[in-house]
Amino acid sequence: MRFAAFIRPPYLLRMVTLSAIIFMAFFIFAMNPEPSYASAPSAQDAAMSREAAQAGHELASDKVSSRYAPAPRLHARDYPRINGVNGRVSVWLAAQMHLWFAAFVLSVPIFVLILEGIGMIKRDRRYDKVAYEFIRVSITAYSLTALTGGLLLLSLLVFYPQLLGYLSQIFGPTMLAYAFLFFFESLALYIYYYGWHSMRSGTLKWLHLTTGLLLNASGITLMFIANAWMTFMISPGGVDSAGVFDGNIWHAIHTALWNPLNLHRFISNIAYGGSIVGAYAAYKFLSAAGTEERAYYDWMGYTASIIAVAALLPLPFAGYWLAVEIYAYSQQMGVTLMGGVFGRIFIMQAVVIGSLFLAANYYLWCGMHRSDGAYRYTRYVKYIAFIMFLCFLVWFTPHTLVLKASEELAMGGRYHALVAPLGLMPAKNTAINIMLLCTSLSFLLYRRANRVSVVTWSSYGNAAIIALYVAGTLNIIFLGVYYGYYTDTVYKVISSIPQVSTTITVISAAFIIEYFMLRGAREFAPLRWGRMPRRSQYALVLIAVSLTWLMGLMGYISEAIRQQWHITGIMKDNSPDAYTPALSYAVKTVSIGTIIFLGIILFIFWLGQLKTSEGTSA
Amino acid sequence: MKISPLLQFVLFTIAAFIIVNMPALFGQPLPESLIVLYMFFSIVMILLVITVTDKGAEGLLRPIVSFVNSPEKRRLRRVVFILIPLAFAFLTYRSLHSEVAAPVEHRQVHPAPPDSFRAYGREFVIQSTKNPFRALEKTNPGEFRKAVKQGGEIYFKNCFFCHGALLDGRGHYARAFTPAPLPFKGGNTIAQLQESYLFWRIVTGGPGLPYESAPWSSAMPAWESMLSSTEVWKTILFLYDYTGNRPQELR
Known part of the structure; x- marks a missing residue:
């Protein structure tokens, strides 16, 4: 060039x-070594010293005379205004x-x-x-x-x-x-x-x-x-x-x-x-x-x-x-x-994060149909979707509800007995971890849509993956429920770490097993790029729009x-x-x-x- | 029997509506704000699952397209096209119609402390105010234990009526208040706070709560007029000591 x-x-x-x-x-x-306010009048220093002292701080005199000026104390006139x-x-x-x-x-x-x-x-x-x-x-x-x-x-x-x-x-x-x-x-x-x-x-x-x-x-x-x-x-x-x-x-x-x-x-x-x-x-x-x-x-x-x-x-x-x-x-x-x-x-x-995960999963589910082999796994989609949906509801349920006076009266207070606990962090952590597991599971199914494992131990591999997901989910729920609601807050906060570790472990282990299972896999039906419904593309647009708004x-x-x-x-x-x-x-x-x-x-x-x-x- | 995707959509939507409006399932009725959210995402989820396959998407849309285009269904179409705007008009009327009722409360349960507050004739900065007795824990454990004991006596003379003998928020008067008095036992409350926060809450009580999300319903008195600052700090020592919690460190 x-x-x-x-x-x-x-x-x-x-x-x-x-x-x-x-x-x-x-x-x-x-x-500029000496900004305009560096030589502020002594009255200002005195006022600051007084304020700092009131706040329980000693304002060291050597710091006042430091080569760095204190933060300026501003008034409305210090902010230039432009009409309109x-x-x-x-x-x-x-x-x-x-x-x-x-x-x-x-x-x-x-x-x-x-x-x-x-x-x-x-x-x-x-x-x-x-x-x-x-x-x-x-x-x-x-x-x-x-x-x-x-x-x-x-x-x-x-x-x-x-x-x-x-x-x-x-x-x-x-x-x-x-x-x-x-x-x-x-x-x-x-x-x-x-x-x-x-x-x-x-x-x-x-x-x-x-x-x-x-x-x-x-x-x-x-x-x-x-x-x-x-x-x-x-x-x-x-x-x-x-x-x-x-x-x-x-x-x-x-x-x-x-x-x-x-x-x-x-x-x-x-x-x-x-x-x-x-x-x-x-x-x-x-x-x-x-x-x-x-x-x-x-x-x-x-x-x-x-x-x-x-x-x-x-x-x-x-x-x-x-x-x-x-x-x-x-x-x-x-x-x-x-x-x-x-x-x-x-x-x-x-709500937006939950929508992002739904959109990402929807895109993967639609993507499975790039191959004719997808029919083998389509039936699992509704179960994954249902679990994700339940987690999503927990994920966005607020602790403090917006209530009308009549609703507060009907509930007998400001907190709903069943729903209010879902508004706390242990429930949110549990929900998001399971949503992550579901998303990874969607990806695993997507990867399999066009292939068949040829390794002799594939049934054991499948069993191991299923066991990992089931055990991981149960562990996440146990950590969230027991340490979140039946012990001290110290454990409640700390229990989020083993929850995350569980998620990472399950996903990593499942992907490693999957990788070896699909090595040299036979193609069941070709993956046809471009064979995607137009509606799936709007999921990609939704992800971008949602993330922008969220940021x-x-x-x-x-x-x-x-x-x-x-x-x-x-x-x-x-x-x-x-x-x-x-x-x-x-x-x-x-x-x-x-x-x-x-x-x-x-x-x-x-x-x-x-x-x-x-x-x-x- | 094979159920068409459109019928599946209708049936699942009705089922979702029945479930979220079933107080017996949730123990108490759900508020409308939550029902709207739950229903919206239920419908979204049902649509997503049905339209994963082309067959499902076509099955969902074909009857609608046929209904809109078919000349034989002209009469029914006219009725439906009148009913739909009317239904939306009714929903709009319902949402805008003002009832004679107390306004919706947006009260937040967690009060954020101010940067500083005035009490006992001086200014306390929340971020930097320390419990003057905390240092004794290391420098003079004997004096520290003495201060904790004195704090316990202050607690049982003043606080336990509401906050309970076990510091579990179940004192004699607890049931009369909404919200209920705060439990200190366990790690749900004071374990996450700095001692200056407790000092602020005790000294200024309900009247000192921030303007945001007012009006507050707290029955907590402002203890400034009844206890000295020294007594409040000692009580705080006792609260942490008895419950086995540690205050959050200042940074």
Whole structure:
């Protein structure tokens, strides 16, 4: 590929321009050694000292005179206002939009790299082709990630300059590193994408794979850095009660929630990226003109959905760890999060997650019929569906019910004797673990639809798999019921770990047995890619839409648990918007954001199609 | 006899409706908010299972398509097409029609503590306030035991009437209250909390509960006017000691 072609606009030119703007903005705020509030009047220091002392803290005089300024105490006049523009909503939507795009473009290179590696090992060009198509889909989104990042930064500069200034004082070095890494990631991405075909064999292929690895390493590091800024705002570290930085950047980065959030976002981004690519494949499948094209996009949709579901499996546990750490950091946040004002959104979260699992299973059940051999297993679907349905009901049943006065009277209180216990965590943990087992079982049946095991011990293998699932389910129920309701809370919380271990053990063991059972298996009936009902594709679309909305809702909660604080406990939000909006308002805002984002994604899909058509006609 | 997928759908939906509206099955009637959710997902699930196969999907849709297109069914179609909007109109009327009744309660059972609160003439920050007697556990176990004992005496003079002699929330007056007094025994309550949370709840009682999700129904008095802060801290020591729980550590 010629270099002139490599640097052609719009992508690179746009990226460089935007990156330069971002870099300059960071530079101005990060490198300013003495922000304006550093020389705040002594009355302010005295007031802060008084407040800190009242709060039971000694504000050391050496810290007041530290080279780092305390967190500024803001007033309504410190928040610039623009008529007709709500600052909070602007920042909210810009941040959320940036996160959606960033989640997508960070995750796609991860599984593109994996697929490319598999393709190299298996020497199967299909993997290489689909990996290239994945990265092609994400490349436009990459520009939009930069654009929305710039939008977020500018929104913060305009509406919350003091907050950004204070954060830059602490995180200045990481902001610079972020800017440099961004350049590096862009470089790696463009070499990786544009060099795909010219680096397709021999040593160059390995070099290409290494570039992909560097691309992922820089992308993940970028995410970790941005996570540090966010978690600092929720659970600040490395500062005293007045917000005076102790000078050790690691203390500010490595706060109580940093690692749980890193893990949670890493996994959820993969699930999200898989779901968006799955939706793309569904879109292409539904608009495919020929059988071959339909078959290809069917396979692509299947691969993407498997990636999404595989990442969804451990996600509840990563989320659980994050919630536990939030609770441990601040009981106020913990209670507000799941038992207090945001409890209702968690019910919505449960409904959406349950729907995701149903959609994923439905796609697998429909997928079995790619082969005529599926009839052997179709009859089991209704049983799996029934168990999943029961678990789903438990999963979203709230502990505190929405009741009319007459219903409360009829129930004799606020809690339903049978249903209320289902609203507690042991019941939820039990339900989600069994749903995971069911999903894995659906996948096992799917894998068998077109094959017959030829090993002599297949009946024993089947018996072992059945025994594993039955024993695993019983163990999960026992752990949930006994330790959840008949012993102390200490065990209730801890019992979730053996429940997860049981699930992982059963799934792993069953898949290992299955793998050996199906080695050299005879084909019962061929698997015909493209032979999928159109309705199954809407399940893929549903997964992408649900995940987008879910990320928006959870994103709102993770910011809103700070409530009246910009930075918990040290920098108060005194803007006119310093109140927790009503849930309906928040949900509507997130929903509008979701519609805008999905509209842009559709536009990207359409653009991709234009490019393909042009390429085809050429 | 082979039942058509459409009939299966209708029968299973009716069965689901009967089940969720059967108080005998659940012991108590389910609230409407939950019935709506359960029914919605029951219908979704039934549709999913039926449409897994092409045969099922076609069997479900064919009678509907035939009903809509067939010239012979014109009269019946007109009736149905009038009835459907009427049914939705009735449902809309029912959902919008206001009844003379107390509004729906959205009360959350778990009160989130404030960042700080005022009591005994000073400000307490929940996140950083410590039990002043907790350190004695290591530095002076004798004094610690003494403080625990004093806390127990305070408890039995003031708290046990509602919270019970066994700290299980089953005191003499417990049955008169909704919600019932909190049990401390077991790990369901105080084991998950920091001592500052207990201090806040005891000192400010029901009146100190947050505005969110008000009105609260708590009968807990504000003990600030009846106990000194030292007495409250000692009582907290006793609650943890007696129940064998450990308070959550401050971070």
